[in-house]
Amino acid sequence: MSIKSLPSRADKKKTVVSRFTDLFEGKYFAWLLLAPSLAMIAFFIFYPLYRGLTLAFTHTILIESPDSTFVGLDNFRQLLKDPLFWTSTRHTLIYLVIGLISQVAVGLFAAVLLSRERRMIWLLRIILVIPWFVPPVVTAYMWRFMLDPDFGIMVKLAHYIGLDLGGAGIWGDPDKTIYGILFVELWRSYPFFMLFFLAGIQGIPKDMRESTSVDGASALQHFRFIILPLIKPVMFISSLLGAIHLINSPTLILLMSNGGPGDSTLVLPLYAFRKAFQNFDFGYASTISVAVLVAIAGFAIVYVRFIGFGKED
Amino acid sequence: MENPIGNLDRRSLLKGVGIAGAATAVGATAATPSLAATKKVNTPGTGDVTYWNHFTAAQERQGFTAVTDGFAKASPKINLRVETILNDDWMTKYVAAVTAKSGPDALMMTAPRMGDMIKLGGVAEITTYAKQWPGLEPSTEAQKAFVIKGKYYGIPVFTFVDWLYYRKDLLDAKGIKSAPKTLEDFRQTAIAMSDPSKGIYGFGLRGGSGGGGYIPKMIHAFNGPIINWRTLNRTVDFGALRDAIAFWVNLSVKDKAVPPTVTGDGFAQIFQAFYSGKTAMVAHHTGSFVSVGQNWKYGTQVETAKMPDGPKAPTGVFSPLGNAVFKGAKNPDGAFEFASYWGSAPAQGKFLAATGYIPTATAAIDDPFVTANVQFKVAFGALQSGYYNDYTFPNYTTWASNTCLPEVQKSLNGSQTIDVTAKKIYDELGRICKINARNRTS
16 A cells, blocks of 8 residues: 655645746647737738628628628629620730730849849849839839820830831720730839849859859850759749739739720729729629639649649759 | 709809808898807817828919918918828728728818718718808809708819810911810811821810710710709710710711820820820810910910800819818818818919919909909800809719720720710619619618
C-alpha cells in the first residue's frame, strides 16, 4: 500500500505558476496572438466579401428603397441575358490579353537594356520608371491631349512617319479607342514589370555570363537559356499581379473614354461601377463583381496549374 | 413634385418676385398679425462647416474663392472647410457618405441631380431654415426648382442658362447677318459655315464626355415635355423622339457640319476647336462667358445668341445650381448660414463677375457686370421667350449620360441606325418612368 503524499504548498505554487506560464507557450497563446490579425482580416476582407456576395442575391436599388430583397439567382439569370455584360466581358478580355502581353514584352526589353553596366545607367533607370509614379489622372489627361486628332503632338509626329491618326481620331473611332487606352496603359505600367524583371536579372550571378561566353553562347542564347528560365518565377508572379490590375482597375478607361464611344471600351469593372454609382443598383453591380471575381480566381487557378509556379523544375 | 417646367423671364425674376413677396408679406401679416412680430430667425452658426463643391475650372475657382472670402468676413465664427470633388466622382462620394451616414455639412446640388440626391436620402429638408431667412425669394423659378411638395431642399446660387456662342466675323464673311433662330436655321447656318476640306465646321457638337445632357433637350424641343410631372409617366411621342435624334445625328452624318471627332469631343475639345477657329458655333451655358471673351473679342469676333427654338418647344434650358444641407449634418445651422450667404445678392455678384454664371437673387441681376456686358441682354431676352427648367426626376442624369449618349454615339459613328437608337432611348425612358411612377404611388 502506497501512501500518496499531499502536495506541498511549494508544489501547489509551482503548479499554478506553470499553468500560468503554459498559457504563454501553448497553442492557445499562439491563437491569442493571432486573434487581432484574424479579426482585422475578418473585418476588412471577409466581411466586405461576404456583403458583396450576399448583395449579389438581392434586389438592392438605393433609389427605390434602402432595403434589400432576397431574389435568389435572378440577378445571375439577368446577367446571362444582358448583352452589355457580354460586350464588357469581350472588352475586358481584349484589355487583359493585349495589355499583359505588351507590358511584359516592353518591361522585359527595358529590364534587359537596363541590366547592362554602363556609365550613367542609373539615370536611365530613373527616367524609365517615371511613368509609374505619375498619377493616373495626370496620365489620362496628358495623353488624351497628346493623342488629340487635331492638336495632339503624338498624332502630328505619327503623321510625319506616315501613320494617319486623323479623321475621327483615336478617341472618336470606336475601333481605335481601346487600343489608344492600351497604349497609354502600356506607357504607364511597363515600369512595374521592368522593375520586377530587373531585380530578377540582377540576382543572376555575373560569372554565369562569362561561363556561357566561354562555351560560345551568343547574347541571345544566354538570354534564352539562362536569363529567361531564372526569372521565370518573377515573371509568373508579376504577370499574375499585372493581370489582376488590368482586370480590376478601369481608372484610365473611366478617365479617357468613360466606356465610349458607344460601348466600345466598356469593361466589366466600369459596368459594375456604373450600375452601382449611377443606377444605384447595388444588387446587380455586386452580381457583375462576383462574375469578375470568379473570372480572376479562375484565371489565377488555370495560370498556377499550367504555368507550374511552385513546382520544382 | 411641383412642376418645374415653366417659363423663366426677367420680369418674373425682377418684378414678379417683388410683387409676390409683397403679397405674401401682406397676406401673412393680415392672416396672422402676431406672426410678423414673433418671427423667428435662424440661429447664427459657429464652429466648423464642411462643404462639398465640384468646381474645377479656373474661373469657377476664382469666383468661389471670392465667395468663401466674403463668407469668412460675414461669418467669422464659422470655419468653412472646403472639399472639392471631381464632378465625375460626385455621386460615388455622395452615395458612400449617405450609406455611411457621415458626410459634409453643406453641399452643392444641381437641379438634374436633385431627384437622385433626395431619393437616396442624404439631403435634409430645410423648410424651417428657409422660411426664417429674410433673403428667401420663394416665387423665383430658381428657388421653385428646389422645392418639392412645399418642402425646401436647396437655396439657389446661380443658374446654368444655355446659349449659343458664335463667330460673328465668320458669319458676317459668309453674308449671314443674324444668329439662327430656329433649329432649321441653325442647321442651315452650320452647313453654310462648314468646309470639311479645310477642316472647318459650323458647329462644335459635344458628342463625347458630358454630351448626354444635350440629347433630352433636343427631344424636348421636338416634342415638348417628355414626362408628365404629375404622374411621372412618359409623355414623349416616339416619332418626335426619333426626329430629334435624327436631327442631332445628321448634323454630323449627313450634313458634315460638325468635326469628325465628334464622339470623342467633350468640353475641352469643343472649346479648343472654337478658340482655334475650327468651328463657328458652340452651345454652352453662360459660365463660359468670361473664358470665351479671353479668346475672342465680344462685339466684333464673337457674339452670343439664344438657343434656337425647336419645332414644338425651346431648346434652351434654365438649370439652377443650389446648396443643400446634408441629412445628419453636424452643424446644420452653420451649413444653412453658408447656403444663405451664397444665396444673397452680394455673394452672387462676386461669383458672376468671375464666371458669367447668371445669378438667382433678384438684386444680383442688376449687378453692374450684367448691365456692362450687352451680351447678357441676349440671355435675358432668351429667358423671356421661354426657356424651360431642366428635368429633375430620379434617374434622369443616368438616362441622359448612360443611355442617350452611348446610343447616339453609335449612330454618330455609323454602327447603329437612328431607329434602333431612338427605340433604345425611348424604351429606357419608359422603364425609368414606370419605376418612378410606382415609387411615387407607393
